[in-house]
Every structure is written in structure tokens, then in C-alpha cells.
Amino acid sequence: MTAFNSFYQQIATNRLSHWLQTLPAQLHQWQSQHLHGEYKHWQKTLDALPNTQPSSIDLSGRVAAGSRDDINEGEFKRLENLLKKLKPWRKGPYHIHDLHIDTEWRSDFKWDRLKPYISDLKDRYVLDIGCGSGYHLWRMRGEGAKFVVGIDPTQLFLMQFKAIQHFIGDDQVNLLPLGVEQLPELKAFDTVFAMGVLYHRRSPIDFLYQLKSQLAKGGELVLETLIVDGDVNTVLVPGERYAKMRNVWFLPSSEAMCAWMERCGFKNVRMVNTDVTALDEQRKTEWIDTESLQDFLDPDDPSKTIEGYPAPKRGIFIANV
Numbered sequence: 001m002t003a004f005n006s007f008y009q010q011i012a013t014n015r016l017s018h019w020l021q022t023l024p025a026q027l028h029q030w031q032s033q034h035l036h037g038e039y040k041h042w043q044k045t046l047d048a049l050p051n052t053q054p055s056s057i058d059l060s061g062r063v064a065a066g067s068r069d070d071i072n073e074g075e076f077k078r079l080e081n082l083l084k085k086l087k088p089w090r091k092g093p094y095h096i097h098d099l100h101i102d103t104e105w106r107s108d109f110k111w112d113r114l115k116p117y118i119s120d121l122k123d124r125y126v127l128d129i130g131c132g133s134g135y136h137l138w139r140m141r142g143e144g145a146k147f148v149v150g151i152d153p154t155q156l157f158l159m160q161f162k163a164i165q166h167f168i169g170d171d172q173v174n175l176l177p178l179g180v181e182q183l184p185e186l187k188a189f190d191t192v193f194a195m196g197v198l199y200h201r202r203s204p205i206d207f208l209y210q211l212k213s214q215l216a217k218g219g220e221l222v223l224e225t226l227i228v229d230g231d232v233n234t235v236l237v238p239g240e241r242y243a244k245m246r247n248v249w250f251l252p253s254s255e256a257m258c259a260w261m262e263r264c265g266f267k268n269v270r271m272v273n274t275d276v277t278a279l280d281e282q283r284k285t286e287w288i289d290t291e292s293l294q295d296f297l298d299p300d301d302p303s304k305t306i307e308g309y310p311a312p313k314r315g316i317f318i319a320n321v
């Protein structure tokens with residue numbers, strides 16, 4: 001069973017203590033009623049991970065724990081077999097005792113794109129909404145953040161996070177199995193990241209208000225989302241699928257995105273980067289068994305998705321409250 005007691009202890013003495021009014025009941029309900037059918041198997045995999053002593057931890061240039069020399073051949077093989085049971089590994093990459101978990105996404109590319117523009121994370125309380133397996137949580141901690149919380153409702157990603165944390169340690173970095181809609185208005189974080197989530201929300205304006213209500217006064221929002229070309233009135237609402245994804249709702253132009261943020265009361269709104277996702281950033285590897293970007297694009301015209309929409313282009317937006 002996943003225990004959140006140490007998280008409760010952490011927040012009891014920090015500025016998130018008011019979260020204790022709702023969080024334990026919510027997670028208790030999650031644990032008793034909403035566990036995934038595979039959860040027990042994943043937990044067994046976690047329990048079987050070797051207890052090693054990584055000789056080094058690197059969270060700044062990459063996410064890495066230990067080297068191959070720290071463990072014997074048998075342990076290395078066991079590590080690889082066990083971690084492969086937690087496939088598909090989407091966000092990463094991770095290096096555990098020099099085992100390269102070559103994830104579908106090079107999430108480090110996104111980090112490199114946004115890092116020059118965000119406020120220094122040193123000593124900040126940081127929330128990452130829709131954090132996947134938590135790759136960026138580790139990079140945030142690597143930049144000196146004091147307390148890092150990620151939320152993501154996909155349970156496999158929680159297990160992947162736990163697997164990585166098994167080797168890195170660090171109880172100031174946590175992932176909770178929650179959706180954004182389950183957060184109370186905490187008004188406590190210095191920086192809130194929301195990357196790759198807005199287009200999955202049916203109500204993007206409500207989503208922006210939810211993000212705003214997590215920020216402390218003067219805090220910073222870092223939002224990344226799919227955008228389309230066009231003016232302030234342009235928004236694409238695709239049909240049933242966009243790049244084979246079913247749950248894609250609103251793709252605004254960059255101007256429309258800025259206008260929505262301003263309408264929701266964010267200040268100093270700016271777009272700092274745009275990027276068309278390239279085939280070296282999202283691709284099939286031996287750590288996923290499913291399709292990847294190449295299969296989602298028109299084989300005769302990679303500037304279009306297989307459905308004929310503009311291929312994925314992403315914008316990074318920063319704003320304050």
C-alpha cells in the first residue's frame with residue numbers, strides 16, 4: 001500500500017499545513033475505492049527493487065542515481081527486468097546505476113526550453129500539475145526548490161515515480177495521485193507548472209482559475225500547451241481525435257492563450273517559447289510498446305497530423321498573480 005504519512009508529516013510543519021483538512025480523507029478514499037486493477041502487481045515490482053547505495057545523485061544536468069560499479073551484474077539485470085515491468089515509460093529519461101531508461105519523450109528538451117525564462121526556483125515551494133512520472137519534479141529540486149509537489153491521476157506514473165524515488169531518496173519531492181479538480185484553493189506555491197494539461201481539460205478557463213488559486217501572492221505560473229497559428233480569436237477544437245488522442249479539446253493561438261490568461265486575472269503574461277515537436281523529442285523506444293509521434297503524423301506531410309490538423313506545436317507562457 002502506498003503510504004502518504006511521511007507527506008502529511010512534512011506538510012504539518014510547513015506552509016501547506018491547511019491541506020491536511022482535506023487531503024488525508026481524499027487519499028484514503030482513493031486507496032480504498034479507486035486502485036487500478038494492476039496496482040497490486042506494480043506494488044510487487046516496487047517491493048522487489050534491489051536496495052542499493054547509489055554513489056552519486058545528479059538532478060541538475062539530468063536525473064541520475066548511482067553508477068554501474070555500485071551494483072553487481074545480477075542486480076543490474078534484476079533492475080532492468082523490474083523497471084521494464086512498469087512500461088510504458090513516457091516521460092524521462094532516467095539513469096539508474098547507468099541503466100538508461102530511454103523514455104518515449106525527451107522531457108529534458110522541454111526543461112531546457114523553459115529554464116532560461118522562469119524565476120530562480122531556489123527555496124521555492126513548487127507544484128507541478130499533471131507531472132507524469134515526475135521527471136520535471138526532480139529537475140525542479142535540482143534547481144534548489146525547497147519543497148516540490150506533483151499531482152497526476154494516472155496511477156502507473158505514481159509507481160514509476162516511486163521506483164525512481166527508491167534510488168534517489170529525498171522526501172522533499174512528492175507525487176500525489178490527484179487530478180487538478182481535486183485540489184482545494186491552497187494559495188501557497190511560489191511557482192505552479194502546468195505543462196501538457198490545458199488541452200486535456202474540457203473547460204480551460206476553469207482550469208486557469210484552478211491554477212491561479214494554487215499560487216501564493218506574487219507567485220509565478222509556467223504553462224505549456226499545444227497552440228495553433230492564428231489571431232486572438234483563433235481556437236481549434238478538433239474532432240474526436242487529434243494526433244490519435246481522444247481527449248484533446250482546446251488549442252488556442254498564442255494570442256488567444258495570452259488573452260485567456262489576462263481575462264482570468266494573471267498579470268505580466270508573456271509567451272517565451274514556441275516549438276514544433278520534432279521526431280527526436282517524442283519517439284518509440286524499447287521502454288514503450290505503443291505508437292509514437294511518427295505514427296500520429298500524416299506520412300506524406302509531417303506538418304499535419306494523421307487527421308489533417310496542424311502538427312503539434314507547443315507554446316510556453318509565464319505569468320504572475
Ligand SMILES: Nc1ncnc2c1ncn2[C@@H]1O[C@H](C[S@+](CC[C@H]([NH3+])C(=O)[O-])CC(=O)[O-])[C@@H](O)[C@H]1O
Nearest residue numbers: 091107129130131132152153154179180195196197
Ligand atoms: N485532471 C487532471 N489533473 C492533473 N493531471 C492530469 C489530469 N488528467 C490528466 N492528467 C495528466 O496530465 C499529463 C499530461 S502529459 C504532460 C506531462 C508533463 N507535465 C510534461 O509536460 O511532460 C501530456 C500528454 O501526454 O499529452 C498526464 O500525465 C496525465 O495523466
